[in-house]
Amino acid sequence: MSLPDKAFPVSWDQFHRDARALAWRLADGGREWRAIVCITRGGLVPAAIVSRELNIRVIETVCVASYHDYVSQGEMHVLKGISEELSKEGGEGILIVDDLTDTGKTAAEVRAMLPKAHFAAVYAKPKGRPLVDTFVTEVSQDTWIYFPWDMGFTYQEPIAKGTRG
Ligand SMILES: O=P(O)(O)OC[C@H]1O[C@H](OP(=O)(O)OP(=O)(O)O)[C@H](O)[C@@H]1O
Numbered sequence: 426m427s428l429p430d431k432a433f434p435v436s437w438d439q440f441h442r443d444a445r446a447l448a449w450r451l452a453d454g455g456r457e458w459r460a461i462v463c464i465t466r467g468g469l470v471p472a473a474i475v476s477r478e479l480n481i482r483v484i485e486t487v488c489v490a491s492y493h494d495y496v497s498q499g500e501m502h503v504l505k506g507i508s509e510e511l512s513k514e515g516g517e518g519i520l521i522v523d524d525l526t527d528t529g530k531t532a533a534e535v536r537a538m539l540p541k542a543h544f545a546a547v548y549a550k551p552k553g554r555p556l557v558d559t560f561v562t563e564v565s566q567d568t569w570i571y572f573p574w575d576m577g578f579t580y581q582e583p584i585a586k587g588t589r590g
């Protein structure tokens with residue numbers, strides 16, 4: 426599979442703001458969460474921010490891998506599941522956190538483990554959106570989101586160089 430046409434680069438500042446906006450939305454409902462289950466690895470970063478804002482002290486991971494070579498999604502591997510203590514009662518009172526949902530396959534896999542949990546992601550693409558209870562920004566399906574932890578500073582050609590023959 427090739428890279429989607431459009432790029433949505435996200436800086437650390439922007440990600441922090443968007444993750445905080447997610448926390449505000451979650452706080453609006455006035456619900457109390459007994460724990461966060463974050464989907465590694467991308468969910469670790471928003472989970473740190475949301476847990477700080479909502480004062481949630483119990484953080485569990487569920488370790489899922491499916492994108493094996495950057496943009497191509499393959500078979501889903503659950504490398505580490507969720508503790509029995511947190512899975513009880515179908516995950517009632519649990520907040521699942523991820524950085525984004527794209528096709529929705531990762532979200533569907535984790536939702537099946539915790540059917541009563543609330544699923545939150547910072548960004549959502551249209552295919553994954555129905556699987557998310559709370560998100561901040563929708564990004565089109567033909568857009569790749571570039572997260573700050575995947576990026577580095579590189580030289581950029583001047584705009585004029587690319588536009589003049
Ligand atoms: O909706 P989907 O099409 O399933 O894709 C969304 C998932 O893909 C990315 O994780 P990835 O599997 O690349 O692992 P990572 O979080 O370790 O980077 C992202 O962090 C989501 O968890």
Ligand SMILES: [Mg+2]
Nearest residue numbers: 465466467468
């Ligand atoms: Mg992920």
